[in-house]
Amino acid sequence: MLLADVATHFRHQAAACERLGSPLYAALLPRLADDLLAGGPTADVITGHEHRPESDALSLRLLGGAHRLALSGLAPDLAAHLPSCGGDADVEGAWSALHRLLVDERDVLRHALDLAPQTNEVGRSSALLGGLLTVLGGGAIDPHTPVRVFELGTSGGLNLRADHYRYTDADGATWGPGDSPVHLAGAWSTVPAGAPDRVDVxxxxxxxxxxxxxATDAGALRLMSFVWPDQTARMDRLRGAIEVAHRVPARLQRISALPFIQAIEPRPGTLTVLWHSVMWQYIGPEEAAASAEAIRRIGAHATAEAPFLHLSMESGDRWRRGFPVIADLWHGGEDDGASRVLGVAPAHGVPTRWADTDRPA
Incomplete structure (x- = not known):
């Protein structure tokens, strides 16, 4: 029964990959499911990991491990068929190479199942940075106020460098440095009204x-391995963001959400921003409730001289079939802490479409 559950998970993930634009993974995953049920090498590799395939994203752990071998040059036969490695995206060739890899690199792939997928979606910077620009352009905060950015579920910290990326809206208007190696084309329905030319982070x-x-080779490889190999635009964005990470420092902490939030305090002369995207679902109910209360406590200490902004791109009610971009601003005003839905974004962030009018969160 456990193997049947894993096979079902693989098929569900295949459907998701098809829907989200990865025909290669959509074709490989049913083949892995069939091989698993036939007692092939897939069954041998996943032994001991059968109990929570869906919540563990077992299929993506396995494919991420294989992709990592291809990216690092240790699986050239598979790399020949992965667009991320310059390959041809041939499904039959990729399956043949992957099937052999399951045998030849069994122990490596078993170890890979211990690593949870972390893709650090650079496209979500369009929602987060765009939300910040919307608030800065809204008149409640001096748009030239220095900004401190804190991020939950930061993974590789790439969205912490969002102000160093270039964004183009649906009409071709741009924001951000022209020489940035990261260009989010079609990032927004429009550049946020009143947005400053730059943000002083x-x-x-x-x-x-x-x-x-x-900024390390091992870290960059791990992040790239979890990007689906036929999604070349996502991979190009990630590679560009890794380049930015080498020259724009950020401090990353190994810590859970609640204690991290509890340590944040507004600072006079700066706008303190706490943002996060598609991570709240991974916090347990008790920590989520305590974290939400801790965020409100930060807001209670905010003033006009030391404002605080909470920005999120989370599942919410998924109005308009997307992820609402929600802002909660505290700045010593009558509307402190009132949630505003600024817009909506797909799971990978691009395009973020701004709301015509405020809606209750």
Whole structure:
């Protein structure tokens, strides 16, 4: 029964990959499911990991491990068919190479199942940075106020460098440095009204229970391995963001959400920002409730001289079939802590579409 559950999970993930634009993984995963049920090498590799395939994202752990071998040059036959490695995306060739890899690198792939997927979606910077620009352009805060950015679920900290990326809206208007190696085309329905030309970020701090240093070769390889190999635009964005990480420092902490939030305090002369994207679902109910209360406590200490902004791109009610971008601003005003839905984004962040009018969160 356990193997049947794993096979079902593989098929469910295949459908998700098809829907989210990875036809290669959508084709490989049913083949892995069939091989598993036939007692092939897939069954041998996943032995001991059968109990929580869905919550553990077992299929993506396995494919991420194989992708990592290909990216590092240790699986050239598979790399020949992965676009991320310059390959041809041939499904039959990729399956043949992957099937052999399951035998030849069984122990390596078994070890890979211990690593949870961490993709650090750079596209979500469009929602987070765009949300910040919307608030800065809204008149409640001086748009030139220095900004401190704190991120929950930061992974490799790439979204902490969001102000160093270039964004183009649906009409071709741009924001951000013209020479940035990261260009988020079609990032927004429109550049946020009143957005300053630049954001003066004076502090970047990220929290994760398992942070990855994107400025190291090992960290960069791990992040790239969890990007689906036929999604070349996502891979190009990630590679560009890794380049930015080498020259723009950020401090990453191995810490869970609640103690990280509890240590944040507004600072006079700066706008303190806490943001996060598609991570709240991974916090247990008790910690989530305590974390939400801790965020409100930070807001209670905010003033006009030391404002605090909480920005999120989380599942919410998924109005308009996406992830709401929600802002809660405390600045010593009558509307302190009132949630505003600024817009909506897909899971990978691009395109973020701004709301025409405020809606209750």
């Amino acid at each position: 004076v502090e970047r701090v990220g929290a994760d229970v398992n942070p990855i240093d994107a």
